[in-house]
Amino acid sequence: MNNTVSALNKEDADMTKISVAELQVILPVSNHTIRRFSREDSKFPAPVIIGRANYFDRAMIYKWLSSRASAANTIQDSDVILTTDQAGILLGRSRAWVWKNITTNNQFTLVDLSPGAKSGKPKPYFIKREVLEAFPDLAAIAAQKAA
Known part of the structure; x- marks a missing residue:
């Protein structure tokens, strides 16, 4: 670096x-x-x-x-935050799939990275660790295709 x-x-x-x-x-x-x-x-x-x-x-x-997380005590010191597009690339899935299976699924912690409290509707961000834990097979397949 x-x-x-x-x-x-x-x-x-x-x-x-x-x-x-x-x-x-x-x-x-x-x-x-x-x-x-x-x-x-x-x-x-x-x-x-x-x-x-x-x-x-x-x-x-x-x-x-x-x-800024939707669930308290879920962020760990090594966590990385993902955008919707990054989650889709990680899993080899479309934005629509990510919306249906991650964004609207209450199982995942959403992180609000809106700069100000009055910025309107927040864009969804996710914890990479949670996405990988929920969909390890999809992540492995996407990684193989990318290699």
């Missing part, structure tokens, strides 16, 4: 800080949306500015994600 935390000073070298690029691996959103979170959501962790780069506390990001 280009944006590693190796440039941090000694007291910040606890490896809990992640760059914007590393944050975007966890959250499938743009740089602009991350900046909007900082401005519009008081619960979003403030970045630590080191040089010209912003770094975020990993544990605080997951705590914030938990506050």
Whole structure:
């Protein structure tokens, strides 16, 4: 990775800080949306500015994600959030299939990544771990086809 935390000073070298690029691996959103979170959501962790780069506390990001999940205590420290399109690619299925089998299925935790509370109807985001646990065979078949 280009944006590693190796440039941090000694007291910040606890490896809990992640760059914007590393944050975007966890959250499938743009740089602009991350900046909007900082401005519009008081619960979003403030970045630590080191040089010209912003770094975020990993544990605080997951705590914030938990506050936006439809079910409490479902977000784990290694979870990655998926868009509808990413879930479809992961399983080799269409957006309509994802809508019917994941979005409207109360078995899955939905995560609201709308930048502000007044942004209207939230777009559905899912926890990758839950999708893989529910559909391991579909994920394996899609991975084989992609290889």
